Amino acid sequence: MNLLLDTHTFIWFMEGDNYNLGMNAKSEIEKINNKSFLSIVSLWEIAIKISIQKLEMNINFNHLLDKIIENNIDILLIKFEHCVKSVIIGIKLFLPIPIKLFFCTKLDLSLS
Numbered sequence: 001m002n003l004l005l006d007t008h009t010f011i012w013f014m015e016g017d018n019y020n021l022g023m024n025a026k027s028e029i030e031k032i033n034n035k036s037f038l039s040i041v042s043l044w045e046i047a048i049k050i051s052i053q054k055l056e057m058n059i060n061f062n063h064l065l066d067k068i069i070e071n072n073i074d075i076l077l078i079k080f081e082h083c084v085k086s087v088i089i090g091i092k093l094f095l096p097i098p099i100k101l102f103f104c105t106k107l108d109l110s111l112s
Contacts, residue, residue, distance in 0.1 A: 001034045005073070007042040014067055015058050029071075036073045043075070 005013065012021035013029055029036050043064065049055035059067060068075065 001028070001031075003028060003034055003036045004076075005029070005036055005038050005042070007045050010038050010042055010073075011046065011055075011057065013071075014064065036071070037076050038068065038073050039076045040078060 009021065009025065009029075011017075013026065018026055028034055046055065046057075046064075047061060050057065050061055
């Protein structure tokens, strides 16, 4: 299964916050057969929140990339074409692969 981690889910996973993340979500992220993805926007959001002192993390931001690699999480980049398609299709998500979204709970979406 492909998993797209939102910002909160990613932070909770990195921080080991099983209370907010939940054991089911943690288990799915850690499964070898599952593939986790994180938008570069989430990393940018984290960097901004740390810089304006709205977020503190136990892990140093400079070490996040090492943890991302260690946990086999792929970073999804944004291209201008993604922005254009978002405008054209409105609320429907445009992603290059079928993905299950993780927020606090798992949502099933059919993406094309």
